Amino acid sequence: MIFExxxxxxxxxxxxxxxxxxxxxxxxxxxxxDSFDLAELGIELEDVFAVTIPDEDLIAFHTVSDIVTFMKNSTK
Known part of the structure; x- marks a missing residue:
């Protein structure tokens, strides 16, 4: 569900x-x-998951799996 x-x-x-x-x-x-795309994606993900993604976490995402892990930990 989170991945999807x-x-x-x-x-x-x-x-x-x-x-x-x-x-x-x-x-x-x-x-x-690119960094602009990631910033926009971060804003959309914050809205979708009702979380705040600190800038340092956003720039640390390297794979889709990194985002999934962050969201799982943030939405518990």
Whole structure:
């Protein structure tokens, strides 16, 4: 459920298919998200999950899995 919401947020900002947006996908290398894209994604994720993502956590995300782990820990 968390992964699917994150995947949907990423897919809504890119032209990528579900098969590309995997848990192991690198945000920068595989999904080609730059710092501006990540900032916008962070804002959307904060709205979707009703959490605050500190800047230092946002820039530390390297893979989709990193975001999933953060959200699991933040929404307990």
């Amino acid at each position: 919401k994150i995947r949907d947020c990423i897919m809504s900002r890119t032209n990528l298919s579900e098969s590309v947006v995997t848990m192991q996908a690198s945000l920068r290398d595989d999904l080609c998200l």
